[in-house]
Amino acid sequence: METTRSEPEPETNGAVAGVGAVAAAVTVAAVAQPLQTGLEEPTLWAAAGLAIVAIAAFLAGRYELLDSTVAGAGAAVSSVGVVVLAAYALNQGTTGGVDVGVLPWSVPLVFAGVLTAGVTGGVAVAYATGVDLPGLASRTLWFGGLLVFGYVGLEIIQLVTGVLAVPVFLTLESPTDVQLTILTQIGMVVGTTVVVAGYFAVRELELSYLDVRVPTIRDAIWTVAGLVVIFGALFLISAVFYTTGVESAEHGTAQQAEQDPRILLVLIPASILVIGPFEELLYRNVIQKSLYERFSRYGAVVVGSVIFAAVHVLAYATAGAGEVIASLAVVFGLSIVLGTIYERTENLLVPSLVHGIYNAILFANLYLSFV
Structure with a gap:
């Protein structure tokens, strides 16, 4: 790349x-x-x-x-x-x-x-x-290391969530789906913070490594443009899938929402406040930015998007391989847009907002389909 x-x-x-x-x-x-x-x-x-x-x-x-x-x-x-x-x-x-x-x-x-x-x-x-060959080997190892880090980071986040769940289950004999969803979002905040802090400590990075600043008018333009591109791409991909008969896998969250749509009322605001910011912190400000050290910036966007799609496999794992690949292709496309926005603006808040609004709209639409 x-x-x-x-x-x-x-x-x-x-x-x-x-x-x-x-x-x-x-x-x-x-x-x-x-x-x-x-x-x-x-x-x-x-x-x-x-x-x-x-x-x-x-x-x-x-x-x-x-x-x-x-x-x-x-x-x-x-x-x-x-x-x-x-x-x-x-x-x-x-x-x-x-x-x-x-x-x-x-x-x-x-x-x-x-x-x-x-x-x-x-x-x-x-x-x-x-x-050259040494350069290819170096890039392959760097990619593999960050891919493993992405998966390990996901496991640590789930582990932290499990630890936080212990007092909840001791206090509440049978937590509701809504309560568990709130717990999951808290676990994501704490777990991602632990993972990122650990990465910073191991690599001896300063807080200045975080690309967070007050958005400018240019950032606002990128936000609007990003949302237009993402939803335009989603419409186009859906049309292609429908025309060619491609089946995609259903996200695990959608399956849970079928049992209790109220969890979506938690996930709509959480998309903007938790999911967007903390996923972008890990996969853009840490993983993609680290890829800059071995790849060109645009190459890092593509390779980072491969990692982002790969770690989402478990979210669609209930379907067959072909359906999973189709869904991951959509995730990959989403990540390309988010990665490009981050690369262009160098402001984590912009892709975080685009990601959060995108998810919030999808969750809101899903909720309306259930009620």
């Missing part, structure tokens, strides 16, 4: 092309395996073809038949196409499951193809922008 070209040694940069070609070859194997069983799935044929194009692009760059920028860009575009096509096939029920020995479960190869195609795309962008 680097956008500033460096000047690596040709052999080292060629090694990056080799890594990309191998990843693309694995992708071909993953998406083509179901076709070998006689399955007639045009999207998988197209995905396999694009993965082969990616291999050819990497090799053409490796052997100087194409400039590395052109070769990398071609491989990146092809890989994105593979992700879209394979994810669509998975959403429509084509998993390409393969039994693993005596274990009582199978590996969904099409899902593996989505993941490896994503990796291939990342390597392609690195190759196109002149990142």
Whole structure:
């Protein structure tokens, strides 16, 4: 995701092309395996073809038949196409499951193809922008570390919430859903504060690292524009999903609200006061800003959005892999907008407000559908 070209040694940069070609070859194997069983799935044929194009692009760059920028860009575009096509096939029920020995479960190869195609795309962008092999390794480790941090942070927040719940359950024999929702929001505030404070302490960061300042007129314009873009994108994505028959997973909160819609009356204000600010604090001011140390700023927006989407997997985990991927694609798009707003304004309050208002409107609309 680097956008500033460096000047690596040709052999080292060629090694990056080799890594990309191998990843693309694995992708071909993953998406083509179901076709070998006689399955007639045009999207998988197209995905396999694009993965082969990616291999050819990497090799053409490796052997100087194409400039590395052109070769990398071609491989990146092809890989994105593979992700879209394979994810669509998975959403429509084509998993390409393969039994693993005596274990009582199978590996969904099409899902593996989505993941490896994503990796291939990342390597392609690195190759196109002149990142050498050590640079690719450094960025991969940094991304992996922050991804783990994002997941661990989520677990710590849940742990803190559980600790806070102990006196509540000792006092109230059977807390209501509304009371538990309020407790969850308090846990998010305390837990996120603990996680961020711990990160600051370990890395010896000062409070000045927090990008919080009084909003300007320019910030207000970005807020309004961000809301327009987010809801416009949501409408467009919904239209595409409806037209193509893509099914998305239902968020766990929506499932809870079906049992007791009153929790939404808590979540509407909490979206602006808690969810928006504290999620943006962790995923934008900590994770995205930390990514600036290894990636270009726009690369950090994309990589940070991958992390943001990945940590939301559990919120949609009750559905199948294809439906989950569709929902995470929406989350990824939301994060791209929020990440761009943060990068442009360098003011945490702006994406926090956009995120909070967006969630509040969704919760309000959901509440109205229940009453």
